[in-house]
Amino acid sequence: MPPLALTIGDPAGIGPELAAASWALREDEGLPPFFVVGSARLVEQAARARGLTGPVCAVTSPDEVAECFADALPVLDLGDLDYRPGAPDDEGATLALRTLEVATGLVRSGAAAALVTGPIAKSRLARVGFTHPGQTEFVAQACGITPENAVMMLAGPSLKVVPITVHMALRDVPHVLTAELIRSRAAIAAAGLVRDYGIARPRLAVAGLNPHAGEDGRMGREDIDVVAPAVAMLREAGIDAFGPLPPDTMFHAQARAGFDVAICMYHDQALIPMKALDFDEGVNVTLGLPIVRTSPDHGTAFGIAGTGAARVGPTIAALRMAGECAARRALP
Numbered sequence: 001m002p003p004l005a006l007t008i009g010d011p012a013g014i015g016p017e018l019a020a021a022s023w024a025l026r027e028d029e030g031l032p033p034f035f036v037v038g039s040a041r042l043v044e045q046a047a048r049a050r051g052l053t054g055p056v057c058a059v060t061s062p063d064e065v066a067e068c069f070a071d072a073l074p075v076l077d078l079g080d081l082d083y084r085p086g087a088p089d090d091e092g093a094t095l096a097l098r099t100l101e102v103a104t105g106l107v108r109s110g111a112a113a114a115l116v117t118g119p120i121a122k123s124r125l126a127r128v129g130f131t132h133p134g135q136t137e138f139v140a141q142a143c144g145i146t147p148e149n150a151v152m153m154l155a156g157p158s159l160k161v162v163p164i165t166v167h168m169a170l171r172d173v174p175h176v177l178t179a180e181l182i183r184s185r186a187a188i189a190a191a192g193l194v195r196d197y198g199i200a201r202p203r204l205a206v207a208g209l210n211p212h213a214g215e216d217g218r219m220g221r222e223d224i225d226v227v228a229p230a231v232a233m234l235r236e237a238g239i240d241a242f243g244p245l246p247p248d249t250m251f252h253a254q255a256r257a258g259f260d261v262a263i264c265m266y267h268d269q270a271l272i273p274m275k276a277l278d279f280d281e282g283v284n285v286t287l288g289l290p291i292v293r294t295s296p297d298h299g300t301a302f303g304i305a306g307t308g309a310a311r312v313g314p315t316i317a318a319l320r321m322a323g324e325c326a327a328r329r330a331l332p
Helices: 017-024 040-049 062-068 090-109 122-127 136-144 170-176 177-196 223-234 265-278 311-331
Strands: 004-007 034-038 058-060 073-077 151-155 160-163 204-209 240-245 261-265 283-287 294-296
Touching: 004 017, 004 090, 004 283, 004 311, 017 034, 017 040, 017 073, 017 311, 034 040, 034 062, 034 090, 034 170, 040 058, 040 160, 058 062, 062 073, 062 311, 136 283, 136 294, 151 177, 151 265, 160 177, 177 204, 177 223, 177 261, 177 283, 204 223, 223 240, 240 261, 261 265, 283 311, 294 311
Parallel strands: 004 034, 034 073, 058 073, 160 261, 204 240, 204 261
Antiparallel strands: 151 160, 151 283, 283 294
16 A cells, blocks of 8 residues: 655644654554655754654655655655744745645545645635635545535544534524535445445434434424434435434443444534543544545644644544555455
8 A cells, every 4th residue: 555645734833743753653553654745854853853863754756655664754845944833934834735735636646545634724824825714625626526525524432423514603503504414414424434444334323403402392493304304314325323312412431332423513512522532532534535534633733833742642543544544445
């Protein structure tokens, strides 16, 4: 299998040092071969700032990664940039955008097995011409997929969750939710669990929107008029979906044993239990793409960049999960 492509994200954030830290733990963590897309000099400086002494090897192609991965961190060098942790600027944002473009292209061409994206500063990218809401939408468009058909799943050892709506005000959620939106994104999630996680018949637990799943309409009719019909459509399509369920009783250990993914109606309904259970191992996975794409579930953390305080667990988890999913796709 070709190596994984890992972007550094914003160069002033924690992405570069976590890339180096992940390589330093490659054997202990059993990570597949990967290469960093960014700046060799910057990654080397970030590694030293974290107290790491492992060498960096500049490569010009993913084909060269296998030769040096055991002895040095391979970096596809796209620019000679100094490491200035905690000080984002337009030069760094330009490099971040370039790394995303190049890495996505390499994965789409088959030269790299999967895409793992480091954290970016969206406001900085917007200053240098990035017009997408985030990396997910960029990757989806690059793959010829509409953003509506690129579904975000947060996955960890204890829980997988899919938020049907993501970055919007809570007051807008009831107006955006439709039975078709829930059905479509839940169906994409089910197909992704089959293809990338080897779950032959995924079990989808669908959360209600309102407390107690609306309590027979006493707390709103959305669960009767919108969520329940979506579950019925999923079941008619042969998908093992059930609900709407009261959200406050879905996430304890016994309940989690009964499903493979929780389909949630809004951002915090999904991410609060996910981060409470798997904060250091949470992975952002984009389902519905022709390529494998994962990302550590955290931001740039400019405030602690270069201090050595950033935890490497999410980046390692994102690399490991990307490798596992890519290996399943490579099976005959």
